[in-house]
Amino acid sequence: MARTAIEFRNVSKQYANTSQYAVAGVNMRISEGSFITILGTSGSGKTTLLKMVNRIYEATSGEILYFGEHIKNLKLEEYRRKIGYVIQQVGLFPHMTVEENIGTIPQILRWDTETIANRVDALLELVCLSPRDFKKRYPRQLSGGQQQRVGLARAMAADPDIMLMDEPFGAIDAITRQNLQEKLIRIQRKLNKTILFVTHDVSEAFKLGDKVVIMHEGTIQQFDTPYGIISKPANEYVARLIATQDIVQRLKVLKAHSVMLPVDTQVSDRAFRVGTEESLHNILTYFLEHEQNHVLVEDGGRGVVGKITWEQLKVSTRQGKILSA
């Protein structure tokens, strides 16, 4: 069982001189290593929720716990270092090179020069920027997407346990965005970071999140896996929100692991194998192109962990159809 990284206990926030609560009575447990996306329309309280986690804002009432400890009892500076924060405007220091930007926190922590240099190189490799080409550049010499990746590397420099990301890809073109989303999924799986990612883009939330939090007027409407939400929206609001996604889009965001069926432990089947992160859209395409009716789902070192049949795919699709009807 994964530990609980962050727990919200009846958390509310009312800003001074406002009559409404920006966040009202939020209860939620976030497991270590999970990728949580927070989805909602403008003004629904997403950013407020995120900023209470790193104590940019203090909750008006209720409690937030970090691995079981009340965050208000932790030393703010030490606590903040365990939390990486990435925002849309990146906020790279313009007068510093890429290398200096990424090394900011390690410098403050007085790591030795060689350790910092190695860390910078490793992080640049991780976000697919060649250290040789990029580390001496200034932010103005980078494209928007490259700046965003440097921002991500900088947020990860001191190896935080938790990453808070507030619409980090909001201002980026669709193709680069897709590319960054895929990189982020890979980084998260590799490093097992706990990520809270705010977005108002339904596809992005469903594509990235192991679980999605749907917010409206400061309250959580539903907190579930993408498949759980698509197959069983908790209320009318959620149903309307996901109805903006047509079936093809849903098949693109639903992943093999969310709908697969169990298999016997001994699998000698020669069927085509897909990864757990494969989209149902690609699996459907495979079925149609190759006139096949099942695939096996493989999870790296763990071998075959499930299967998806044509029947199962139809059931998932039909559930989507009922919702959008």
Ligand SMILES: Nc1ncnc2c1ncn2[C@@H]1O[C@H](COP(=O)(O)OP(=O)(O)OP(=O)(O)O)[C@@H](O)[C@H]1O
């Ligand atoms: N500093 C502030 N002072 C007063 N009210 C605020 C402040 N920040 C946010 N609010 C209000 O709190 C509510 C929630 O805002 P929040 O920024 O959390 O929403 P959001 O879901 O992140 O929206 P968006 O998608 O537009 O960024 C809104 O009604 C907003 O006007």
